[in-house]
Amino acid sequence: MAFDNTIKLNTVAPTTPKKPAMQTLANIVLWSLFGINLSLLIIGFNQPIDWNFDPFISITNFTILIWTTVTFFSAIVSSYATNYLTGFTYHSAFMIRCLGFTFSVMLLVMANHILLVILSWLLMGVFMSQLIGVNKKWGEAREASKFTLRYFLTGTGFLSVGLLIPAFYTGVFTITKLTALISEIPLFITLISAMCIIGAAVVQSAMYPFHRWLLSAMTAPTPASALMHAGFVNGAGILLALFATFLFASNTLHILFIIGGLTAIIAQFTKLLQVNVKQKLACSTIAQMGFMIMQCGLGFFNAAVVHLILHGFYKAYLFLSSGEEVGQTKPQQPIHLRIQPLQAFAVLLFGVLGAVLFALWTGKGTKLDSGIFLTLIVAITVGQATYNIVKEKSLSVVQKSILMPVLFMAGIGIYALMYLGVTQLMADLPMIAQPLPLSWVQLVFGIVFLLGFFLMKLGIYQKFPWLYVKLLNISQPYKRSVLMYKSK
Template identity: 30%
Template sequence: MPTILYHLASLLPWVYALALLPTTCSRTPTRFWLPARIAGHVGLILVLGAWLQAAIDGRDNDRLGLAMAGLVSLLALVIIEYSRRYLEGEPGQRRYVLALLGTLSSVATVVTADDLLLLVGAWIISSLCLHQLLTFYRDRPMALVVAHKKFLASRLADACMLLATLLLVHAADGSSMEAILEHVTMRLQASGALGWDLQLAAVLLALAVILKSAQLPVHGWLIQVMEAPTPVSALLHAGLVNLGGFLLLRFAPLISAAVPAQTLLVAIGGFTAVLAVLVMMTRISIKVRLAWSTCAQMGFMLLECGLGLYELALVHLLAHSLYKAHAFLAAGETVTQARYHALQPPSHPISLGGLLLALLLAALGLLLVQGAWQWLLPGHSLPQVALVILAIGLAPWALLRQGAKLYGLAIFSLLLGAYLLWHQAAAWILGTSPAHAVHPPYLTLLALLLFAALYMLQAWILARPQGALARRLYPLAFAGFYLDEHFTRLTFRLWPVRKPQPTPSFAGDCP
């Protein structure tokens, strides 16, 4: 494993942590927002300096950690500035700032830590700080109920993470991330397979990520936690939920050698993605649609990691974080655009034949782009399953304009070619070969069947919105296939939520 971050980037958690001190002592909103704003700017400058230092020195650095630190610092600055304006005049602002800075500091520690024990501690603290943000409005019963469900799911994830940590630390005789991954490599070179302890650790890590990323059947809290302030939703969907994907990337050598963990990620992630997309088609609320979209995207990311497509998962993680942050912070504009498009009739009717034609054109574009790539860069191979999944996802771009199929095909080929460049950039960040991971063939078949079935089902529903299949599927999809009800009943039975208490007034809470 490369040397973990240079000193500048390793200071990022301390920047947000030190800003807690003046915020605690401040009495007016202007004064306790100022340290957070300064921390946001300083954090971004530190990460930019770390990248510059890495470029000048040319040392083998932890580029994954630097990339994630850059993402965290950028989102932190944007969310702090947005929150200051969003909460102007609200009571409890100091409590919000303290919880926000604690969350940012712990997340920055997760992405920059070179010790597994430190990473796990920051992982747990980030969830506890986020709980304070989700319950910002403590007099709202629904906010407390949903946060309670999330709290229980996170504690289950923490338990899995702690057990996996004990197994890994015991096996490697140390908690250094570098030592643990080196031990995994040595075990594979010596015997060609992982022992039961590392296999179990990989499965527990996969379970922790599934619980943390709001996958089936504990996904309901992510959909329902809509009463928190909008910047909290942006922080959750663009940052905290993505920590699971980062953890899988960090432990890629371990996951790549553990078939049970890979199977778990592909099965749970794939089915979550398919069901979440179907449910999202029935939603009207913009924020709820975005929440279901996050659930589906997280499932897709876990499936990618289960297939060993770590480069695709990294591109997905970075792109999804930036997109979701913009989508939530610009939710008002999104509503306006949705209303505008609702008033505009479609330029041409959607037909099942046209969607099937789009899939064929996507396959043609895939062959053309792959041929051009191999001709230009013959030494850089690409995973076929990643290209096929992308072709299915981007197929509708081949039907951009009625009667202009070549135009749509050109746009599709351009997007696929752009991904190939991003794929190579992600491989450079990860410091691995694009074809370094091996997974069982049945996982590839399962993933392709899931995505092909989803595409065909969506095509059928869009082409025949009043057909028998759409009428039968709509009530089930609108109810979320009743998957969250069982977990909700279980949580209330095991650990009932407390009734909301009146929020006391503290000095400095009101402007």
């Protein structure tokens, strides 16, 4: 009798974790909303939308523009999370908070009643803090959630004071009527209101010294980080655009210009000191929000909205691809490169041409007003892009010669088109593109800004150890959000 010595094992094929029903529902809802909003946005170019449901809701072209933007980012993040968070215990909780955040932003831009504006601002902060700490088993995430919530509540407090004081004074509680009465409100009330609105904006956009909450929020899952950097911190630009009349009436735009400029320079410095990919991206976001606040301080709220939309696309992509960057990055010695005279000439040439073309195509920067600084920002951006190309060793001289003018024309053309398109969609808002007369504050700070930018690019700051240590210290997250507690 023959015996079979083969051992037979009962094997079970691995099964793919079942995706929660909430994930599928969220994807359907978000992509459907994006499709509807995009259709309305296209219609709005020819037939301006103005739906009023007094005293609570007002839907305009600007409302549809922000709805289209936020639903697109949310839909992308939701789709990405389908695979990224598969098997994650709090997958459904993440999607519920994602939907809640999306609807709170949509409520903010359609709210006409002061109380609805405050409520939506509060809900945005609550949902974002919950997204940051969605992993309840991770002690550091819980600490980061509580830490960021304190900042968001502070911002809501500023906004509440800033809106309720003029509302109670005038007895008017709608944005449209309150802005129409701005000339009848005493200056001291307008000033207090504007400063509080600025306070709410700088807290949420992580301006210095309120930047630490964003650096501490890296415990959030990558999809949540993408949504936060593409949608949440950009909310400050929306708020400032809605209440631009308060800022003009109180003459507080210079404050925004200085705060934004200082933050942009400091954050660019601190970005160079980071070794963590997400912390680099956080510092980059703070710097970009500084540029956005600067544009508001120049009187160009339409440019700030263009900036926040473009930044949303760029930063969402960087966060969602951050895992791939970590996987492909290898430790290496820093490369000290020196720019050659011909390369410096190319950077200067394309930077100037970019500013000139933007001025010609948009009409901004052709007069002696604050529009000059807007074209200066364009010149710096184009120059930075040109610098990155000329310093790229993997490209030949021929490739660089072709790539630079192609990207130059395409980039400036797309930006100019977006600027003009957003300006048209925001036409229903008062004072969204009002250049200011040149002042000594703008000129002095403009020089300081340029000096800081070149000190950063030339690496001169590295020769001052005290400055290096100071920048490193101020770019650290809240200590309890960095591996301080064991997960429970």
